[in-house]
Amino acid sequence: MIAINNLTFEIGARALYDEANWHIKPGEKIGLIGANGTGKTTLLKMIVGEYTPTSGTISMAKDLTMGYLNQDLLSYSSDKNILHVAMEAFERQNQLHDEIENLLKKLETDYSEDLLHKLSDKQHEFEVLDGYNIEYKAHEILAGLGFSEPDTHRKLSEFSGGWRMRVMLAKILLQAPDILLLDEPTNHLDLPSIQWLEEYLKAFEGAIVIVSHDRWFLDRVINRTVESRKGKLTVYAGNYSFYLEEKALREEIQRGEFKNQQSKIRQEERLIERFRAKASKAKMAQSRIKALDKLERVDDVDDDNPSVNFSFRFSKQSGRHVVTLDNITKKYPAIDILEHAEAVIEKGDKIALIGANGKGKSTLLRIIAGADKDFTGKAETGHNVSQTFFAQHQLEALHLENTVLQELQSFAPKHTETELRTILGSFLFTGDDVFKKIKVLSGGEKSRVALAKALTADANFLVLDEPTNHLDIASVNILVQALQQYQGTFIVVSHDRYFLDNVANKIWFIEEHAIKQYPGTYAEFDEWFAKRKLAPKAAAPATQPKKEEKKEPSPEKHQSDERSKQIKKLNQELVRMEQEITELEKTVKQLETQLADDKLYNDANNATKVTDNYQLKKLELQEIQAKWESLAEQILELES
Incomplete structure (x- = not known):
């Protein structure tokens, strides 16, 4: 389909690609991955002909059709409605539609056989091209990407850049090309739209090349992974998870080969050194030197997975209830967000707040953070x-003339320079990178600086709004490690499901203007929510009969009342359990304090008694916490 042979692309003195090779076959669904700056977007631009290689070839069939989604389309605007823009994908069908309309007008005054034949031919071709269904297809894809029916009649220019990008994606999908080249297609989508796009791409019959930092999305769509690294393109015959396993295996083999070769080289060097001075062995030594020079060296494995090697600390512990929301109602002129909503964030909660755009996630975060009082x-x-409180607008609050190091020093003066450089190193700012000025950084680099600031604050509660935006896979992994180590409480909004699944222990979502919660990981929630959608919806309550009729309550009403009573009873049990958990936590803490006291161990019997009691209470706490989670899940299912 597309053959890339000995491709070299140079920027100044730097070779972004150096004799790279890659063949794209029909029907393959490929994830093109690699660190920022390794040339993924550049490669896509070379494939579509926007850039010319320094040397090498990119060959393909002349009739091959390509659909290319790139971030440059953010700036595209039009005064036509978005349905019209999306339907521009059907170039030939639109042309035939106009020709048929013109012929029908002419037939009002001219009934010639020639015109009738032309009309028949045009209508036949229009039907063969499925022209009568193109508007339906456009509506279907726009709906999948989150547009309502009234939205389709609004001008493209009325929408923000992210929503305009969705329209351009719809247009490209409607073209149904032989190959789709998608550069960060999930960047401006919410979770429902990402899930819709996954299903669409899995069913797409052509080839796909996707550049994305969304690991979950890649795992669900692709069947090939191509890594852009050190100027080469390496193919792995599986999805992203397969790539990680296969790469680890290849690196283990390479590491072994490197060690063996280094051992042989050292042995040869010792022999050469020993015999070089002896006249009788000089010739042999020279021969071995030449052989060493010609030896093809095995490279050592580079560590591409930086880890967080510092601990986050805060000077004081919060109380049990971090934030309490009571009877919250929040409305905008055109939309109701929350109505008499209630929720509690407890110490140690790691909450993922999820849902479609426009449901009020960021608004709720601002209320929790105290940034919205209305x-x-x-x-x-x-x-x-x-x-x-971390939000994307804080990237603009960075001081452009500061260096990266100065920005952190001004925010966290209690930290030493060594500590700050260690933190920045964990966020991929190594060596002289810390002396770069903020104004020259990319969007992703600015996000990493702002996140480093947020995580160096003396805070036991973090409110994070889209912290994974602009971050590549390595940076997301760093943030995952950082939040896994964090001992405080946080609530986070993100569309990166891999990130959410690895940091959250509780899921919040806004439904019917109320805050609902699921006590578990994102993967568990995803499975539960999918089953919930498939379950038949409860019958609507019967209309209340008039008083004078004195009819018996309907079975549906009786069932609803019984469920309400059951939910109330279970909630009372949940409150009782929470009180028991609080008491057990206090007891466990007291026993831990006793066990930490060296004097305890002067009396062996007492030490054994305290230890046994500690183990018993800890086990009781784990059991009641498990019961609490099970009960909470039961309540959620009854409420749904």
């Missing part, structure tokens, strides 16, 4: 809570 009800911050 609502009714109470949002109370608990005892000893110190918070940091």
